[in-house]
Each structure stands twice: as C-alpha cells, then as structure tokens.
Amino acid sequence: MTIESSPSLFDIAPSLAMEGEDRTPLLPVRHPNQDLFICDVLDAIPKDDMASMEHPVFSLSTKPDTRMRRYEHNGNIIEIIPSGKGLATIHDKDILIYCISQLVAKMNHGEQPGRTLRLQAYDMLVATNRQTSGAGYRLLTDALTRLRGTTVRTNIQTGGIEETRIFGLIEEARITRKTFDGRMLDLEITLSEWVYRSVISKNVLTLHRDYFRLRKPFERRMYELARKHCGMKDEWKIGLELLQKKCGSNSPLRVFRSLVKKVCAHDTSHAHFPDYAITMADDIILFRNRLSLNTKADVIVPVRDAPYIDPETMHDAKTVAPGYDIYALHDEWVSWWHDMGKPELKSPAGAFIGFCKKRHERSPIR
DNA sequence: GTATAACTGATGCTACCACT
DNA sequence: AGTGGTAGCATCAGTTATAC
Numbered sequence: 001m002t003i004e005s006s007p008s009l010f011d012i013a014p015s016l017a018m019e020g021e022d023r024t025p026l027l028p029v030r031h032p033n034q035d036l037f038i039c040d041v042l043d044a045i046p047k048d049d050m051a052s053m054e055h056p057v058f059s060l061s062t063k064p065d066t067r068m069r070r071y072e073h074n075g076n077i078i079e080i081i082p083s084g085k086g087l088a089t090i091h092d093k094d095i096l097i098y099c100i101s102q103l104v105a106k107m108n109h110g111e112q113p114g115r116t117l118r119l120q121a122y123d124m125l126v127a128t129n130r131q132t133s134g135a136g137y138r139l140l141t142d143a144l145t146r147l148r149g150t151t152v153r154t155n156i157q158t159g160g161i162e163e164t165r166i167f168g169l170i171e172e173a174r175i176t177r178k179t180f181d182g183r184m185l186d187l188e189i190t191l192s193e194w195v196y197r198s199v200i201s202k203n204v205l206t207l208h209r210d211y212f213r214l215r216k217p218f219e220r221r222m223y224e225l226a227r228k229h230c231g232m233k234d235e236w237k238i239g240l241e242l243l244q245k246k247c248g249s250n251s252p253l254r255v256f257r258s259l260v261k262k263v264c265a266h267d268t269s270h271a272h273f274p275d276y277a278i279t280m281a282d283d284i285i286l287f288r289n290r291l292s293l294n295t296k297a298d299v300i301v302p303v304r305d306a307p308y309i310d311p312e313t314m315h316d317a318k319t320v321a322p323g324y325d326i327y328a329l330h331d332e333w334v335s336w337w338h339d340m341g342k343p344e345l346k347s348p349a350g351a352f353i354g355f356c357k358k359r360h361e362r363s364p365i366r
Numbered sequence: 367g368t369a370t371a372a373c374t375g376a377t378g379c380t381a382c383c384a385c386t
Numbered sequence: 387a388g389t390g391g392t393a394g395c396a397t398c399a400g401t402t403a404t405a406c
Contacts, residue, residue, distance in 0.1 A: 061377085218378080250380095251378065251380085259378080
C-alpha cells in the first residue's frame, strides 16, 4: 500500500454545530491544520497475505474488554491478548496515530527518526481533540497502560519454518511530571518495532481532519475501513456481517445493524461522515466518495480529474504558505487548472508548490 | 495557557422485554 | 423459537466554574 493524498471536504461536510434533537454531533475542532496519518499496524507483518486482511486490534467498547481475539488464515494465526486493564480502545489509538504522524512529519523533513518520541502531553491532547483537564491526563496514562499491555502474537510460516512473534503496541512510555506547580507533562513513548517499521516503510494513510471529531468508536473504524478500501475510488460496498467482523464489534448483528442504520440516517441528513457518504440497503453498506458525488458540481472537482499531489508535497505546501489551509489552496489550484483547460503538467507537485508560494508572497497570513 | 473538580450527557454492549 | 427493541451498566467525553 502506498500513501494517498487526502482531499479536503470541508465544503461538503461542514462542521456541524449543536442542533436540534437528532444528532450525533461532531466534536468541536480544537486544533486545526494538523496532518494526521494512520498505519494499519497489521500491515507491517512481513511475508504473508494476512497483512492485506484487516483484523480489529482495538476495542470499540467503553468497558474494559478482556477477551482474547484469535484470527486464523491459511495456517497463520494472529492473537490479540489484552492485559488486565483491557484491550486498547480505538481512543487509545489516537495516541498511536499522533506518534505516527510525528514520525511521518520528521521523515518528510528528511530526517531518519528513531523509535522513541519525546512529546508534550498537552500538544498530544490538543492534537487528538481531547480535553486538557486532569481527567484528560489520567485517561492518557490509562490509555498508555492499555497500549503497553495489549499483546499481539503471530506465527508466520514461510518455507517450512515457523516464526512466532510476541509484542505490544508500544514498547515503553515514560511520563515526567513537574509536581511543584502541577504543570507541564513530558511524555516519552517508544513505539514497538512493528509499528515503527510500518511507518518507516510508509504503510500509512492520511486521515481526514474530522476523524478525531467522530465520536462513535465504530464510526471511526468504519472510516478507517472506507479510507483503506474505498480510497480514491468512487464507491465501495460491504456486507453488514463482514463489516461487523472488520469493525470488531461484539454486539449481536441486529444491534449492530441498528447502530449502522443510525449512522447512515444521520449521514444522509447531515453529511457528517468525512470523505464518504454512507447508505445501507438490504444489509449492504455502500460508501460513496463525496468527491465523485458531484453534489456541488460547480464547486467540487472530481478528484480523478486532478493532477496527483502526494502527501509530502501537501506538507511542503504548508511550509511555503504558512497559515493557509492547504486543502483549500489545493481545491483552488485544481479549479484554476481546470480553468486553464487542464494543461499537461511536467511536475504537478512543483506547479502546486509554486502556486502556494505565489499566494503566500502576495498575501501572507500573519 | 495550563490544570482541577463537579457535573451532564453519550457510548457499546448486555440482559431483558414484548411481539410474532 | 425466533426477532427486534431498549433500559441499564460501566465508562468515557464535554461543559462550566475556578485558580494561578
């Protein structure tokens, strides 16, 4: 899998303020302009076709989930063993996503980052759209405990030799606290070899900025799946039962169905789901790429009709045009490209960077 | 800007209930 | 017996007021 660029959909999926009774409100945006990446950790397992299957590693439940999960495929086994504190939840994954994004950002600057990251707890909380209260920090330590405690065991058979690997999602976390005034927490997280390798080999996908604003855990999981399977394609279909499996939901199918139904209904009326529109009919869930929907054909340009801009370039664009919403700039640039009659570009990346640079020089945002 | 406590509200899952 | 709905549980998330 390779990196894909993330389109901006703020125009079609507007942030919704609180409203009326029927709502699954998106959480408020606390920290704009942050690029976030995700890596499907299981993709990092070498030499087997299991990597292409998704197995839910993270719990959707809010209650501690201490059940072991076991997946078997062609004689290969993956087991996910929670600690006494329970399986890492999809919210705990936020922390991983943040760490991964930090790594990718460093790599995009040409650095070769190590496995250990040093962070300010506050930055992380803000970036992952969490509260920065005492509870926020307490939850952070709980989350790190769960990440550390969740064990993954795999056996991979290649050429008659069986290799078993046992590891956690993170290797170590250290929290340093200045107690005299109770402020400032330093955080040191060592990623597991597994996650690290996945990032280094760029098995990452960009996430929509609204990902962290999805409140329902299984909604987040659905987005991840759609991101991975639908990607830039027009649409992607999946049966309810399989979706539940891939989500890792433990509810009975009928309860899961009603949950999905609610999400679909809300998306139809409010278009809150990032990047993709979801509908369900006869237990088939259909994800349609919003960019292809042409709901606002005069404003939104279908993505397949735009020069490809890779995430690195998007990142560079941010540095040449600081303060700008680069996704909005990208949209603008694509419309300009259409207005020009879609000229063939020798280097779309260079052209886009040039566009951003010019914009910044003309009217810099202070 | 950073941190806390106390409160309100939302979550997935389970157990239970009412119906064919 | 099978189906679908939902109240309640343990937990997490958001808001407000307050402090430095």
